Every structure is written in C-alpha cells, then in structure tokens.
Amino acid sequence: GQNIDQPTEMTATEGAIVQINCTYQTSGFNGLFWYQQHAGEAPTFLSYNVLDGLEEKGRFSSFLSRSKGYSYLLLKELQMKDSASYLCAVRAAPGDYKLSFGAGTTVTVRA
C-alpha cells in the first residue's frame, strides 16, 4: 500500500510563514500534488511537483526531493483565509491516474 504522512495540525500567526511537511513511501512515483480544502468543501488544486526542486506560485511554494521521499508546502504572508486543511497526494505510477492522499494538515491562522 501507499504510505503518506503529514502533521495533523499546525497553528501560525497572520503574516507569518508556515511549512507543511509530507513524507511518502509508495510503490512508485509519478508526481506529488498539494490541495487546499476548507471545511465542508471540496479540495482545490494548489501545486504539482514531479522533478526535484522548488515550485513557486505567489504566496505558496512547494518543494520536492524524490530521493528522500519528501515534500513541503510553504505558505508565506499568512492570511486568515488560509485557515484550512492541506492535503498531500502522490500519484504512484505513470498511466495510473489514481492519487493517494495523506490525512491532511489542518492549519489555523490566528490574528
């Protein structure tokens, strides 16, 4: 089976930076996704990494190290609306479009 681990909860202050780590042990690897999910809503796509390195997209950046089975999502200049659950998902094999999700990290932004 696929094993994807991320912290359960994190709390940060408005304007600060938070880094959400994700480690994975999967049968293969063909891409890692980060999604944001507000309570009671469906996940929305944030980022995609398939090669090692950092992908930056506005206030959000995502990093991948395939040799370490590790990724992080970096949220900068935190806003109250960033309070949500952040899901790490791995696609294990090319041609297999299924995603395996981690349990999600609930981020709470405080004023």
Next chain:
Amino acid sequence: GAVVSQHPSRVICKSGTSVKIECRSLDFQATTMFWYRQFPKQSLMLMATSNEGSKATYEQGVEKDKFLINHASLTLSTLTVTSAHPEDSSFYICSARLASLQETQYFGPGTRLLVL
C-alpha cells in the same frame, strides 16, 4: 480553469432508498473521473475510477453492486448508492482528470449524504 460540478450538494434520505449523484466536467472532456468518500476529519478515500465507455474500477473493499457507477459521456459520471444505510452517510466527492502533462484532478464541490 477546469470546473467540475456535482449535484445534488446535499441529500437526506430514508434507509433503504437509492441516491444518485451526478458529476460533470463543465469546460473540458474527462475520459476518467474518480469517486471519493470522506468521513469527518479524515482524508479522501478513493472508491472507484470511472472510465468513459467502460466499466468502473473499484478499490478493494468497495462493493460494486452497492455503489453503481456509470460514465456514459465524456462530461458525466454518476454514482448511485443503492439501498443506502446510515453508515453510508458521508461526504462524496468526484474529480475529473484533465489530460495534460500534469494530469491534474479537479474536484467537484461534493455531496453530503445523510441516511436516516
């Protein structure tokens, strides 16, 4: 961006009845759609992969006769929960695969099912 709709958004039904949930890709064609279930404070669990024009592929432990999936066109997949019971109460979310280099899945807004 890619938009996926889901209907209904919320449904309450009596135990023993069947419920149909629709998932539509609004501005792109999706040969593959996915159905997930999410219990409170848990992550998404894949139930099945819906393939246009062919039978769905179910994950281990998911009863195909209970969760009927039909993917009749490139923009529509339906999930029917047959003879629903209270333990089927959950948040059901579909996603559609946008064929691209990233092969990103875009999610519908979800359907909250409550079986009394």
